[in-house]
Amino acid sequence: MNPRAGEPGTTLAFVESPVQLLNVLEWAYAHGIRPLQEPGAGFTLVVLSPTDPMTRGQLRRMADLARDEGHTVRWEEARGGPAAPFQTVGGLAGPLRRADRIVMGDPFSRYVQLLLTITRARDLVVVDDGTATMEFVAQLARGERLVRWHRKGGRRGPRDLVFAPVSSVARRRLTPGGEREVEIFSSMPIDEAPEGVRVTPHDFAWTRARFGPPRITKGADMVGTSLVETGVVDGERYLDAVRGLAKAHGATRYFAHRRESAEKLHRLAVETGLEIVRPELPLELIARRGPVGRTILSFPSTVVHTLPLALAGTEVQVAVCDIDPDWLTQTASPRAQGFLSNVTGTARGVRRLTAMSAA
Structure with missing residues (x-):
């Protein structure tokens, strides 16, 4: 057996x-x-x-x-x-x-x-x-x-x-x-x-039992994505979107995805003023240990599903920005837009932001 x-x-x-x-x-x-x-x-x-x-x-x-x-x-x-x-x-x-x-x-x-x-x-x-x-x-x-x-x-x-x-x-x-x-x-x-x-x-029971609750700051944090590196989203469009989101929501820190290129992150730091943070652990653990912003901004990715679970019982709100179809590269998979929309649409306990509000 x-x-x-x-x-x-x-x-x-x-x-x-x-x-x-x-x-x-x-x-x-x-x-x-x-x-x-x-x-x-x-x-x-x-x-x-x-x-x-x-x-x-x-x-x-x-x-x-x-x-x-x-x-x-x-x-x-x-x-x-x-x-x-x-x-x-x-x-x-x-x-x-x-x-x-x-x-x-x-x-x-x-x-x-x-x-x-x-x-x-x-x-x-x-x-x-x-x-x-x-x-x-x-x-x-x-x-x-x-x-x-x-x-x-x-x-x-x-x-x-x-x-x-x-x-x-x-x-x-x-x-x-x-x-x-x-x-x-x-x-x-x-x-x-x-x-x-x-x-x-x-439901991230081990993470919640092992770490936190975190100290919550007044500002906003942003979560990076590797959509540029995987050839899905145009790099310039992504930079514009990050700049717009940071300005609109007062974000000060950008938690880099482990696959983001050094060149792209350098441009983000110079052109947006964001502090680039390379986490030493998965973001769910970093956020649970804190300190973490009261709002966490993200594009469609895993964290829009996992962070609300890891941060359950706290006052942190996760906000997700849709990917505008115009941001996609010519080489992006035909399935990309539908998949990304589904990632956002099925997320529970998050605030939806339109792509236009990021500009």
Whole structure:
């Protein structure tokens, strides 16, 4: 019999970003996995480390928090050279075959999809990787291939075609059937989960129990986005929107997304006067620890769903600015506008701002 949450068994959790690691900690807390009280609980957190320095730094700090909670953390230099993937997969093959449960933060990841072809676990868990979770569940429900929402539609490239068989196997593994069960642990609105998929609400209980409440300042803070870096939004339009929002709402700080370029952030600082802050932890933890502005301004992103939960019981208000269709680049995915509108429209407990009010 497969283990269920809170029951004995061997669990491997794979994460590639700080937010994914945070959400695995939240999943463990929600399901009563307490290794400090139950040594040898069989839960190992595997970090498939990226190369980006800022992401690695945040992951290091999140790994320390996980160890403080008593969890075992295994750090893999999964991208540390041409031989690294072979060494990583080879070293994980044994634990993967023995695992009763696999927890993953990014089902779109080719690394994770490859690992899913090795495991025999029949209990699979997907924790939030931000708004991508919404697209993953929708694609799974429709039986579509797993493709990130911001990738442009059309013909698949050579790498996609080579990897297609692995991706197909991963999608089948993530489809419940027989004795195989799939859990989605999410703070996102999920309306079309496939039959057999159980959705567990994620309300940041661990974050609220561990940190805060924060000291609240009178001003406003702004949350950055990587929509420019992913080729969705035009850089000049984004700069104009940030300038307009900051002026209209009296924002003084700009919390940079870990993927935002140094050049773009320098321009923002010079041309808007905002203090650029590079958080050392996911924003949900930074905001919960404080100090934080009474208003948090954001464009459509994960935080418009997560911050109201993490800051529940405080007086902080999250305001989200819509993305004007004119801001999109010519190379943006045809799905971009609809997806971003859905991210904003389904957010609960936020104040809506029109794109025009940002100018």
